[in-house]
Amino acid sequence: MAYNVHDIRKQFPILNQEVHGQPLVYLDNAATAQKPLAVINAISDYYLKYNANVHRGVHTLSQRATDAMESVREEVRVHINATEAAEIIFTRGITDSINTIAYGMSNRIHQGQNVVITAMEHHSNIVPWQMLCERTGAELRHIPMDEHGELVINGLEDIVDHNTAIVAFNHISNTLGTINPVEEILSRSREVGAWTLVDGAQSGPHAQVDVQSWDVDFFTLSSHKMYGPTGLGILYGKRERLEAISPYQGGGEMIATVTLEKSTYAGLPHKFEAGTPHVEGIIGFGAALKFLNEIGIESISAHEQNLLEYATEKCSKIEGFRVIGNAKNKASVLSFVVDGIHSYDLGVLLDQQGIAVRTGQHCTQPIMDAFCIQGTVRASFAMYNTFDEIDSFMSALSRAVTMLR
Amino acid sequence: MATIQEKQQALIQEFELFDEWMDKYNYIIEMGKSLPTLPEDKKNDDLLVPGCQSKVWLHVEKRDNKIVLSADADAIIAKGIVAMLIEVFSDQPAKEVAGAQMKFIEDIGLKDHLSPTRANGLISMVKQIKYYALAFSA
Ligand SMILES: Cc1ncc(COP(=O)(O)O)c(C=O)c1O
Numbered sequence: 213m214a215y216n217v218h219d220i221r222k223q224f225p226i227l228n229q230e231v232h233g234q235p236l237v238y239l240d241n242a243a244t245a246q247k248p249l250a251v252i253n254a255i256s257d258y259y260l261k262y263n264a265n266v267h268r269g270v271h272t273l274s275q276r277a278t279d280a281m282e283s284v285r286e287e288v289r290v291h292i293n294a295t296e297a298a299e300i301i302f303t304r305g306i307t308d309s310i311n312t313i314a315y316g317m318s319n320r321i322h323q324g325q326n327v328v329i330t331a332m333e334h335h336s337n338i339v340p341w342q343m344l345c346e347r348t349g350a351e352l353r354h355i356p357m358d359e360h361g362e363l364v365i366n367g368l369e370d371i372v373d374h375n376t377a378i379v380a381f382n383h384i385s386n387t388l389g390t391i392n393p394v395e396e397i398l399s400r401s402r403e404v405g406a407w408t409l410v411d412g413a414q415s416g417p418h419a420q421v422d423v424q425s426w427d428v429d430f431f432t433l434s435s436h437k438m439y440g441p442t443g444l445g446i447l448y449g450k451r452e453r454l455e456a457i458s459p460y461q462g463g464g465e466m467i468a469t470v471t472l473e474k475s476t477y478a479g480l481p482h483k484f485e486a487g488t489p490h491v492e493g494i495i496g497f498g499a500a501l502k503f504l505n506e507i508g509i510e511s512i513s514a515h516e517q518n519l520l521e522y523a524t525e526k527c528s529k530i531e532g533f534r535v536i537g538n539a540k541n542k543a544s545v546l547s548f549v550v551d552g553i554h555s556y557d558l559g560v561l562l563d564q565q566g567i568a569v570r571t572g573q574h575c576t577q578p579i580m581d582a583f584c585i586q587g588t589v590r591a592s593f594a595m596y597n598t599f600d601e602i603d604s605f606m607s608a609l610s611r612a613v614t615m616l617r
Numbered sequence: 618m619a620t621i622q623e624k625q626q627a628l629i630q631e632f633e634l635f636d637e638w639m640d641k642y643n644y645i646i647e648m649g650k651s652l653p654t655l656p657e658d659k660k661n662d663d664l665l666v667p668g669c670q671s672k673v674w675l676h677v678e679k680r681d682n683k684i685v686l687s688a689d690a691d692a693i694i695a696k697g698i699v700a701m702l703i704e705v706f707s708d709q710p711a712k713e714v715a716g717a718q719m720k721f722i723e724d725i726g727l728k729d730h731l732s733p734t735r736a737n738g739l740i741s742m743v744k745q746i747k748y749y750a751l752a753f754s755a
Contacts, residue, residue, distance in 0.1 A: 232638060554692035556671045557646075560735075564639055572670075586691065615643055616693055 215511050221596045223248040223503070234566030237601045237608075242386050242545055242592035243570050244436045245417060247500070251440060254499035255492050266491055267465060267482075281491055284498035285481070291501055292431065293422040294448050298480040301447040301454070302489050306413050307336040309432035309447035310380070312484060313409055314340035316457030321377045323349035328372050328379040328406070331357040331582060332388060335575045337380055337411050350377065355397070357582060361388035361537035368400050376406040378429075383421070384414035387576040387590065388537030389520075389545030391419075398428055407453065413437055417504070417594065418513045418543045429453045435493060439595075440500035444493035447484070454480050461486040512595045516544040519593045519602060526606045530613055536588050547574075547588040553616045555587045561612035562589070567605050621713055624705045625721035632725040641725070642694065648704070649697030655689035666745055669738035671695045677749035684714045684750050698727075699742055706746055714750035719743055 221227055224246045229236050238246060258280070264273035266281050282297070289297045303309045321327070327341045331354050345352045353371050356364045372379055379401040384391050394410060401408045409430040412421060416438040423431050430453065435444035459466060459477065463486035468476045477483045504512070523546050527533050532551035549555060559571030572587040573580050580587060591605060619627070635641045655674055664674040671692035678685045686707040690696035705721065706714050722728050722743075728736055 554671060556692045557694050560694050561639070561642060564642060611639075615639075615646055 215507075215515050217515065217596060217598050220507065221598075223250065224596050225249065227596060231566045231568070232564050235604070237567045237597075237604050239591040239593065239597065239601070239605060240568045240570050241417075241594035241597075242414060242437070242574075242590065244442065245439045245594050246596070247439055247441070247496075248503050250499045250503045251496045255441065255496045258492050258495045263491075265488055277491055280498070281489065281494045284494050284501075287498055287501055288446055288448075291505070292433075292446075292448055293424050295424065296451065299448055299451055299454065301449065301481045301484045302494055303432075303445040303447045303484075304443055304490070305436075305445040306334075306411060306432045306434045307340075307445075309430075309445045310337055310409070310411065311340045312447060312460060313378075313380075313430055313449075313457070314344045315460035317344060317378065317407075318347055318458075320457065321348050321350050325375045325377045326351040326353050326373075328353045328355065328376055328381075328401075330355040330363055330381045330392070332361065332363070332385045332390065332392075332576065332579050333380075333382060334386055334411065334413065335577070337382060338578070341380060355381070357579075359583075360539055361385070361390050361579075362539045363390075363392055363397075365393060365396055368397065372397075372400050372404060372406060374404050376401070376404055378407040378409060380409040380411070382411040382413065384418065384543050384545075385537070385576075385579075386414050386545065387547055387574040387579050387588070388539065389414075389542040389547065389592075390537055390539035391415075391541035391543055394426065394428075398426055402427065414543065414545070418509065418516060420509050423448055435497040435500065438497070438500055439504060440497035441490075441493040444490050444497055446497075451480060454484070459484050459486065463487050465489075507595060513543065515595065516593045516597075519597055519599065520544055520546060522599060523591060523593075523602045523605070526602060527609065530610060532613075536583055536585065544593045545590060546592070547590045549585055549588055550613055553613065555589045557616050558589050558609070558612050561615060562605075562608050565604075565608035565611070567608050569605075618708070621705055621709050621717045625719075625724075628701060628704065628721050629724045638730065641727075645697035645701070646693055647697070648700040649690070649693040649695075652688070652696055652700040652703065655687060659687075660689060666738070666741050668741040669695060670734055671738075673699055673738070673742065675699065675742060675745055677746060677753075679711060679749075679753040682710055682712075682754075683708055684711050684746070684753065686746065695738065698739060702742055702746060706750075711750045711754035715747055715754050717747075 226246050262273050262276040264277045266278040285297045285300045288300045358364050398408050407429045410428050412433045416433040429450050431448040433446040436442040466483050466486040468478045534549050536547045555571040570590045660674045666673040666675050673690040673695050676687045686703045688699040
């Protein structure tokens, strides 16, 4: 079936509006994607028909809510090809997922060991590890990056060694669009017995991942970047790994027995799901996954790739335009600077013309430092963007540059 | 010498000439471009206005009971905004500055037009100016 972007757009009513008197062109998808009607309806359906707390009541509504939530867990399992649904933990987001693992490892890591990240991580995959290292005296290392925004992995053997406890890195960079060589890094990590965590924030909406074929220990996704509701993350972990670490939040749902002196933890996945879960978010995410899979992640990413190439070529005609991140394998992110012009000024004037982009450091300050820049303008594409929108973006950008020069 | 009130009125009238916000921004940008740059050694971190998304250095001095402002910014729109503040407040008696009603920012619609984070930056700039003015008029 041919990819029909106009039909797809009809599923996203929010796109059909004007901003400052101009049609909205939403190119901030790497920050968060818009939500289709299927997701919005699934959430209102839940509140209209079967809102109840889960796992707690024998009454019918509670059963229905529990079933709905647990069937999403199973759909996520299928989506990433995990072995069992109990390996799928619902978290508050990727930030929460990574903190769960970093905290959970506190007792398993000590001075003399190290944690490896890369030079192109989101702050949420840097700070939790820095905190872990501070607590335990372990060393934090990183895999460097070259001037194209590609990881330099030919020195991997020296960085990931027998003292490496975990290697945590992103699949696709939110700032550069670089698709990282996941399998090489995983394979080296396995060789030395290090645990592995892949941050799938940006791959969730663009790439199909099979956690068993990767043989990765932890993998995490963010619902809001995959056309689902905010405030929900997915943490996949191999059973033996999840069983080996302790939860960092205690409370209801996550216990087997509680006396006033001592409690024992529930089994997976509940051990890591303290408190009432984000039921509406989980149900909405189920609808988002279904929607995503009906269109097909491969067709979507092919469409986005065309947009990326078209936009890169068009914008390169602007004098002083410089792409930040020229990796050979790139997905749906166009980060750039225009020489002599502050990215913030471009962002303001693009917004005036209805174009939504992100400006600044994108929670990746070390990348900005590596490229010696203050920030970039980032246009990021999603399933509903069109070539006409890229044309509007391009002419708005030219006008902004002319005004600012 | 025009008063703070008159200067604000003049700016409001300038902005009324433009229907489109892109043109108003163009005016702000031109103000930014015509504001002299501060020498590098004056761009100290302690002159940075807190709460701005881009870097804004604001230098407030007192000369003959008057407030004298100079400023720079790394983004031109921020520089244009601070240039307007200079236009209104610089060379005015410290007492007047401290007690001035800031109406032009609302009247030209800039306040409503800026996102909350940017509006906060603008509020910080004004606060900074008034803070010094108050200290200097004591
Ligand atoms: C690469 C990357 N990692 C992590 C995150 C944080 O995800 P969340 O908002 O789910 O905490 C983001 C989102 O900006 C991201 O792009």
